Amino acid sequence: MIINIVAGGPEDLLPNLNDYNEDQASWVGVDRGVFNLLKRGIKPTIAFGDFDSVTIEELKFIESQVKELKRYQPEKNETDMELALNWATEQKPEAIRLFGASGGRLDHFLANVQLLIPQLLKKFPIDISLIDRSNLLYLKAPGKHKITKMKNQKYISFIPIIKEVPDLTLEGFKYPLKNRHISIGSTLCISNELISDYGTFSFSEGILLVIRSRD
Numbered sequence: 001m002i003i004n005i006v007a008g009g010p011e012d013l014l015p016n017l018n019d020y021n022e023d024q025a026s027w028v029g030v031d032r033g034v035f036n037l038l039k040r041g042i043k044p045t046i047a048f049g050d051f052d053s054v055t056i057e058e059l060k061f062i063e064s065q066v067k068e069l070k071r072y073q074p075e076k077n078e079t080d081m082e083l084a085l086n087w088a089t090e091q092k093p094e095a096i097r098l099f100g101a102s103g104g105r106l107d108h109f110l111a112n113v114q115l116l117i118p119q120l121l122k123k124f125p126i127d128i129s130l131i132d133r134s135n136l137l138y139l140k141a142p143g144k145h146k147i148t149k150m151k152n153q154k155y156i157s158f159i160p161i162i163k164e165v166p167d168l169t170l171e172g173f174k175y176p177l178k179n180r181h182i183s184i185g186s187t188l189c190i191s192n193e194l195i196s197d198y199g200t201f202s203f204s205e206g207i208l209l210v211i212r213s214r215d
Contacts, residue, residue, distance in 0.1 A: 001026055002095045003088045006044075007081050008032030008053050009100035009108070013132045017042060020097060020131075030084045033100045034062050048084040050074040081112055085128075089119060095127040102132045113137070113209065117161065120207065136212040144202035149194045153212040158182070158189035158201065165206035172199025 004020055007030040017040055021027075029037050031049030035058050038044075046068040051059050063069060072083070081101060088096050101112040116128050120139045129138040136153060139161065147156065158168065163184050170177040174193040182188060201208075 001091070001093045002097065003028060003091060003093045004097045004099065005030060005081070005084050005088060005101075006033035006037050007084075007098065007100035007112075008036070008049075009132075010103040011036055011100075013103040013134075014099055015131060015133050017099065020099075024094075026091075026093075028084050028088060029062075029066065030100070031080045034066060036100065038062065038065050046070065046087070048072070048087070049080040050076070079108070079111060081108075082115055085115055085119070089122075089126055093126060095129070098128065098130045099132070101130050102135065117207065134214050138210055140201075140208045140210055142204055142206065144200055146198055146200050147194070147210075148198045149196070150212060153214045154193055155191045155213045155215075156193065157191060157211045157213070159209040159211065160184045160186065161207040161209050163206075165203050165208055167202070167204040168208075169202045170199065171201075172196055 002022065002025045004025050005028045006017070014036065021042060027037060027042055027044040029044040029047040031051055032053040034044060034047040034049065035054055038061065044066055047062065047066045048070045050072050052074050054062065070083070085096070098112065102109045112130060116139045119125060119128055120141055129136055160182050165182045167179045168177055168182050169179055170192065172194055174195050
């Protein structure tokens with residue numbers, strides 16, 4: 001099972017959600033993301049939010065369409081996305097994809113990226129990615145990882161999430177590296193490209209944010 005979570009980020013940054021509407025996919029709506037899902041004819045299994053970003057009429061429509069609606073007060077410790085992501089990980093899916101989680105408010109975007117960190121550090125981490133119209137991003141723990149070429153997102157950037165990432169090696173890239181020490185704040189690994197159908201990246205410590213982008 002794959003769980004797709006749609007939050008209330010700018011609608012024009014959403015990819016074509018029908019491309020991700022496989023038979024094994026389950027949909028979760030977050031705040032205004034619920035309304036954006038329903039507009040596209042996709043009915044979420046469950047929805048989370050304080051729904052302060054929808055009108056009264058839109059909320060009534062949501063209530064009439066979604067059977068399981070988890071509604072919260074705006075004054076709470078967790079964001080709506082964190083509540084939805086916590087629920088999704090408890091279902092133990094094969095993967096989780098986040099949409100509507102970038103653009104708009106930068107505080108929400110940065111918080112959504114940081115939500116991926118505790119999930120990565122679990123004993124059995126779930127593959128979680130954040131996707132918008134131009135970008136795909138995810139976190140990776142130490143080890144050797146294969147990465148394949150994507151026609152529409154040829155640029156690949158590697159950004160340290162914690163203070164240091166030692167022994168970063170990039171193979172099959174336009175700009176290769178060998179056991180390079182990368183510190184947070186470095187722009188050395190921005191906008192690289194694969195030179196063949198696939199490549200590998202490896203490192204010995206830390207956490208890397210991998211971002212695949214198009215212009």
